[in-house]
Amino acid sequence: MTAPRALTIAGSDSGGGAGIQADIKTFQELGAFGMSAITAVTVQNTLGVGGVYPMTPAAVVEQIDAVGSDIGVDALKTGMLFDAAIIEAASARIAAFGWTNVVVDPVMIAKGGAELLRAEAVEAMKRYLLPLALVVTPNIPEAEALAGMPIRTMEDRREAARRIAALGAKTVVIKGGHAEEGAEGGIDSGAIGGVSGAEAAAAEGGAEADHGRTRPVESDAAEAEAGRIRSAESDTAEEGIAMPSGERPLEGGAEAGHAAVSALRADRAMPDAARAQVVVDLVYDGHSFEELTGVRIPTRHTHGTGCTFSAAIAARLAAGADVREAVRTARDFIQAAIEGAPELNLGGGHGPTAHWAYRRLKREGR
Template sequence: MTEVRVPRVLTIAGSDSGGGAGIQADLKTFQELGVYGMSAITAITVQNTLGVHGVYPLPPEAAAEQIEAVGSDLGVDALKTGMLFNAEIIRLVADQIHKFGWEKVVVDPVMIAKGGAELLQNEAVLAMKEHLLPLALVVTPNIPEAEVLAGMRIRTMEDRREAARRIHALGPKIVVIKGGHDEGGPDREDRDHEEARIYGISAGADREENLEKHSEEHSEEHSEEHSDKYMKEILAEHTEEQMEKHMDKHQEDHTNNHKNNHKNNHINDHINDHMEDILKENTEKHMEVHLDVVNHPDDQTRTAMHPEKYSHMNSPIFKAVGNDRDPQVIDLIYDGAAFTELSGKRVNTVHTHGTGCTFSAAIAAGLAQGMSAFDAIRSGRSFIQAAIEDGLNLGQGHGPTNHWAYQRRLGVLR
């Protein structure tokens, strides 16, 4: 009889002292999903919910040696990469993946923290494109990262599809462009003018033509100086937008928190007095959530070309709660043949620190468990949706997500 072995997953990423992103988020996700987690740390960040206060990269060999130690002894069924910080670390990590012949590789091309700190040096983008992306089964850029990797602005879903095609051409088998950052943004005219400023093109009627011309020149040029400037502009712009939204929401949250303090004390007393009742009630509430999911008629997954290929995505357990009237967040998947949109309810919260890390870690866990890439992505989406919806409200800033939420909803109350 063959012995059943626990799936083993490695994360190669930076440490987040605040516990919401990076290695810490990854290991929490692995544990929740029932896989054995291992880590190779690339950098130590001094971080809390208010931001990144320091970055201490480890010597590149430290990452390579950790991977060697884990790979040569415990073995790795799937892995994910997160913050890699510099080109040398990227090269050594890629060498190790290549040497061990690992195929279930999820690359989360982390570039910048939500608060604006640089988690990947500008000049390392080229190394990521050349050395790491070709080894990826799944790559999961957010919109600003996709803009940098594809060398184009993303304003519409068609832009996103074009960016996905370009990134796919760099070698990964499946591209997932996440939609967390797509909150509508400035109107088309403003974006046109902003784009014109960055590209140095006109914003008038001949705009599309100019943009196309620019994009051709851009791919021919590939000058590092140009892509450095381009990357800085894109990332700075997105960060400013996010910070403004964050500050508004944060002030609102603070007022609400204050108002809720008395109420919370009462609730705590109540919980202590009636623990059993609360737990029972919670279980019923979670069952209702499931029923809502099961009965929901409109599956929010739209499959562009091969519905039969993705029929497993109709599995009720993997459906996000929500409906078409809710503001949506859409992740776009491209496998070189078809586009699939995964959409779910957009949660109105500032506590989304580490969402990308958690999502990619959950995908790696699914792959290690033998899921297809699409199932793993779908299940990763459900994991992060639950983690954002049932937020923990920790810290004074941009708080972490709730890594317990997914299992709790499945009825495992802990």
């Protein structure tokens, strides 16, 4: 019996918040032994990416082979792959080893705007890598690129998930971190996940009172009885904010919720944070949809959230969890890490998240 073994095939972030650094910290926190095949070295801090030094495809292959032929891999994730040649070479080795616990984070553009994947490499990702993916975790702009369609509404997101699944990925998780850009960026946040109007729902149900722990919502008949909290504008079952079966609003109810919303608003770094209080990740397994909702933390410290989320999925898969459980744990892990980020208070730009926060919460029995 060996320890759970997790491999990241991704870029290095000198700033330590994203890339392989985030991945290995996350693996460690979740009890998996972390290994890496580095695709590129980035010169990076919280202010942005100052340079990208890609490895050759052969060097990436050698790293994968060194790890695979000796130590072994129970699950892997891919992150920044930079170009089509690296994607094709890495995909071929994943297939040759027969690894099936494969999480693809289709990293394209850093939060600061730097290109981490050449535009022409998107086709290679669709052709070589997505068919190997047990789970693919695009953010909204990445899902738009993979699905070849704009995403403005939750229904758009569902359609994009269907298209990405048709490319061969078994489970598609379209993350909602960027849905908030609706106010400035053209995505209709009011229609995505019931984000607009969610403040009222949070106040009603004490959504923050559980520190934003994930609330999985199944899109089936059972959810009708699950005590849904509706946002003011949502009129279909899938657009509301919901409590899972058996979960009740926490004690304190409306008052706790109001206090929570006020606390969220108190973040000076983002004074208009109140416009969007909920973040929804959409999960599609080829058959049905599930929405994982969390409290949207008003913060600029989201550097490496996608890396951390996908690494957490891989760590849980390495330990034998099924996809559903792995994704839910990853959502809780990233929520805790973002909540804990102010404690780090690092850098002058988009700061990293606190990779140890989830473990601390668990230790405290929360």
